[in-house]
Amino acid sequence: MPAESGGSIEDVYRERLAARRVVGDAREREHVRLSRIRLGLVTVAVGIPIIGGLDALSWSAVPAALFGLVAVVHAVRLDERRRAASAVAFYERGLARLTHAWIGHGDQGERFRQPGHLYADDLDLFGRGSLFELVGTGRTEAGQSMLARWLLAPAEPDTVRLRQAAVRELVPRLDLRERIAVLGEGLAVGVDADGLRAWASSPHRFGRRWERALAAALPAIWIGLIGWIVLAGSMTLVALRALVVLLVAQSVVALWFRSRVLPVIGALEGPTRDLALLSGVLETLEGERFESPRLVEIQRAVLGPRRASREIRRLGQLAALLASRTNLMFALPAALLLWATQFAAAIEAWRGRAGRHVPGWLDAVGEFEALVALATFAGEHPGYVYPELTGDTRGIEATSIAHPLLPADAVPNDLALGAGELSLFIISGSNMSGKSTWLRAVGVNVVLAGAGAPVRAASMHLAPLAVGAAMRVSDSLVDGQSHFMAEITRLKQIVDLARARPGRVLFLLDEVLGGTNSHDRRHGAEGLLSGLLALDAIGLVTTHDLTLGELADALTPAAANVHFEDSFDGSRLMFDYRLRPGIVRTSNAIALMRSIGLDV
Secondary structure, eight states, rough: OOTTTOOOOEEEEEEEHHHHHHHHHHHHHHHHHHHHHHHHHHHHHHHHHHHHGGGGGGGHHHHHHHHHHHHHHHHHHHHHHHHHHHHHHHHHHHHHTTTTTTTTTSSSHHHHHHOOSTTTTTOOSSSSHHHHHHOOSSHHHHHHHHHHHHHHHHOOHHHHHHHHHHHHHHHHHHHHHHHHHTSSSSSSSSHHHHHHHHHHHHHOOOOOOOHHHHHHHHHHHHHHHHHHHHHHHHHHHHHHHHHHHHHHHHHHHHHHHHHHHHHHHHHHEEETTHHHHHHHHHHHHOOOOOOHHHHHHHHHOOSSSSOOHHHHHHHHHHHHHHHGGGGGTTHHHHHHTHHHHHHHHHHHHHHHHHHGHHHHHHHHHHHHHHHHHHHHHHHOTTTOOOOOOOSSSSSSEEEOOOOOSOOTTTOEEEESSSSOOOEEEEEOOOOOOHHHHHHHHHHHHHHHHTTTTOOOEEEEOOOOOOOEEEOOOOOBBTBBHHHHHHHHHHHHHHHHHHSSSSEEEEEEETTTTTTTTHHHHHHHHHHHHHHHHHHHHHEHHHHHEEEGHHHHHHHHSSSSEEEEOOOSSOOOOOEOOOEEEEEOOOOHHHHHHHHHHHHH
């Protein structure tokens, strides 16, 4: 929230939204007025020679000149109108997040989903109503991709601390976030970062200077020959022969270069889409003053003798000029001037000069935008805290944890695991009482902590934890895999993770081994959990099978029972979502079935 404002972030958003709407409405009125003026000037310019004859034609220059001046002013006002509209959309989306009306309206990040990931699907990282849809407010694909990678893999404590410091510095810079939001033509993500990275690093196709010189010489000869014919005032036989020879030579040269020009054009179209947005983000990054070490380092990566924003803007200009050859009014002159060859060579020359820097620039933009996205999330949730990560302790200790995807009235609970001997909670409870949601609340907050973001808790101290979850595994007809086989395969992956990272794994198991009979579930769960505890892993396990509550006695003092309760007044279920010690003593399955009309 801006330092100069004493109100809530929602108040600030509403004030700015109203102000940007006023600007947008004013620019819309100016657009209508200037459009009418331009139409009037065209009418006057055309009407002067019609009314006054050809002798009055010179007077048409006056409205024509005025038309040019008005057109320049009009273009400025149109850009201001577009920026105001983008700012309005920016604050409307922010208010939607603050009022929990954001689901289904943001970037859901489905393209970053990794099949078989140990927690992404279980914790709703991607998809409709996901963590990424809430947090992923970046403008470039590089930024969105970087944020996704941060959510999919926790960083080391030192890296997390650097990100936290950067996020803290960016939180009050709402003007900076708005400037980024209004870049480009809309709020959609632009620029194919991976494609641009691959294109910039691919082999050059115009490596020899004499080839570029030849491509440049022919248009110069064309211009000289046409100028000679114009000055001579007539087409001589020599000039005609020269034109034929030149046309044949140009056709041969065009065919010679065709095999190299077409791949340049094809490779360029996707990766360079919306380069103006990328150069704008780079320019914004270059123009800021930072104090946190990570932001200073990111900025240094894009500054130099040739600023990244200028180079990317130049590439965008070259790509636009190359694309102009497809204009029907310009197609013939473009062919005579070897336009495609000229600008393909210029683009290749740009790539030879600046291409090696592109991956570093994209990494810098990606990290900067990911940090800005986390700062937006932090600014919109001022009650969240930055967790303290320690490298020399084990476990997690937090107070008032709640799920960040739930509304403001979500019920929080405390958690302490791994600090002493207690490493496992076996959670029982009836249907819809909050067991699975509690596992996801803990898991999502640990993921946020590992990315460098604040978490929804009153306090949190934790070791660097890798999360392994078995909450949403399913059977597969294609792979010929039953639900039980899918579950035990995932459990094996979690055990392998615990072996690779002893003392640094948090496991979250929902209805553990629910796909088998009570006898096998009881003994299988005991062996599984004993093995995980022996590897110093910590975790939460939910179950409907109350016999699994006996495991806490078998695994004491490393394990303990906790539960969620409910009550049923004959017509509706009531939950308080409070975590309590011990095994649940109530069940609501039969009552639920009867409440929807099933005769049981």
